[in-house]
Amino acid sequence: MAVPCIPGNGAPPQLESAPLAYENSAFLNSADGRLIRIVSEYMEPLARFRREQIQDTVVFFGSARFRGREQANHELELLENTGSKAPAPSHEQPAKPPEIAAGQATELQLKRAEAAVKMARYYEDARQLSRMLTEWAMKIPSRRHRFVVTSGGGPGIMEAANRGAHEAGGKTMGLNIRLPFEQHPNPYITPSLNFEFHYFFMRKLWFAYLSKALVVFPGGFGTLDEMFEILTLAQTKKLAKKITVVIYGSEYWKKVFNLDVLVDTGAISPKDIELFQFADTPEQAFELLRAGLTENYLNAEAAAGTLAESQQMPQGQELMPGWTVEDFLGPEMAQTRK
Numbered sequence: 001m002a003v004p005c006i007p008g009n010g011a012p013p014q015l016e017s018a019p020l021a022y023e024n025s026a027f028l029n030s031a032d033g034r035l036i037r038i039v040s041e042y043m044e045p046l047a048r049f050r051r052e053q054i055q056d057t058v059v060f061f062g063s064a065r066f067r068g069r070e071q072a073n074h075e076l077e078l079l080e081n082t083g084s085k086a087p088a089p090s091h092e093q094p095a096k097p098p099e100i101a102a103g104q105a106t107e108l109q110l111k112r113a114e115a116a117v118k119m120a121r122y123y124e125d126a127r128q129l130s131r132m133l134t135e136w137a138m139k140i141p142s143r144r145h146r147f148v149v150t151s152g153g154g155p156g157i158m159e160a161a162n163r164g165a166h167e168a169g170g171k172t173m174g175l176n177i178r179l180p181f182e183q184h185p186n187p188y189i190t191p192s193l194n195f196e197f198h199y200f201f202m203r204k205l206w207f208a209y210l211s212k213a214l215v216v217f218p219g220g221f222g223t224l225d226e227m228f229e230i231l232t233l234a235q236t237k238k239l240a241k242k243i244t245v246v247i248y249g250s251e252y253w254k255k256v257f258n259l260d261v262l263v264d265t266g267a268i269s270p271k272d273i274e275l276f277q278f279a280d281t282p283e284q285a286f287e288l289l290r291a292g293l294t295e296n297y298l299n300a301e302a303a304a305g306t307l308a309e310s311q312q313m314p315q316g317q318e319l320m321p322g323w324t325v326e327d328f329l330g331p332e333m334a335q336t337r338k
Helices: 031-051 097-101 107-137 157-167 200-210 221-235 250-256 259-264 270-275 282-311 325-329
Strands: 057-061 148-151 172-177 194-197 211-216 244-248 277-279 318-320
Touching: 031 194, 031 200, 057 107, 057 157, 057 221, 107 148, 107 157, 107 244, 107 282, 148 157, 157 172, 172 200, 194 200, 200 211, 200 221, 211 221, 211 282, 221 244, 221 270, 244 282, 250 277, 259 270, 277 282
Parallel strands: 057 148, 057 211, 148 172, 172 194, 211 244, 244 277
Antiparallel strands: none
């Protein structure tokens, strides 16, 4: 073992400066630094939202496991995992026409081939709906960006949502999550609004906190999780705002769950079914979104602005129970109940 050189006066050698606590990666990545990491995933996005002048969002959820038509040359491939860059094993891939004709396709492959065609349609529908919504939102007079299309940042339906908004010329946000396997944000996200989270619960907070509407395309566990979390927040009135929820693809979703059973057994109230609406075309979904956002926010904001101006209401005074002038005229964040 090397012996440190001792100066002639017997003093220990000069120490290097210790790292600053906020530059100490060993500490920041340790269990003791967890609280700082959590707070960072709140404060850093918040700072960017303010800098980019994002007032509110419309969130798109849906499957990440399918590619768009042109990307797979009309032979869609299932992705191995949600957000993964690698394709699924060959036996899980949709059957190709030569395999079907030769009778070589398995039952699973035949089912996947049929589903792949439908999922490609949903990709294109999400892309079109996002484009229509962004073109409309960009025409709204506002100091901040309104109803910014937001997704989980990955491939599939998420990519389609960001792509449509990008093609319309608007800002579009991706809230990605770091996963054990290889995955990347899709290329259509506005670079300054490209986020990656470590904690699922912080990612979910930002999905819910800024959103004024939610569009749920066909998907799997992740889509179900996000959808029912937002519906539960709305049902329990933990969201101090009205949120328009559009579930896209009634044929798919009515096979996945039967909410009438929950009503019949008393597990949910009949009025809970009114928390969302089904849509089956981009045009129908857009009309539902435009109507909900206009009624719940644009009309209310216009009325509040006129009232506040005519009555010269002081800052912080409520226009109606639970709503202040600032809530209507442009809050920096959509609020939740304390």
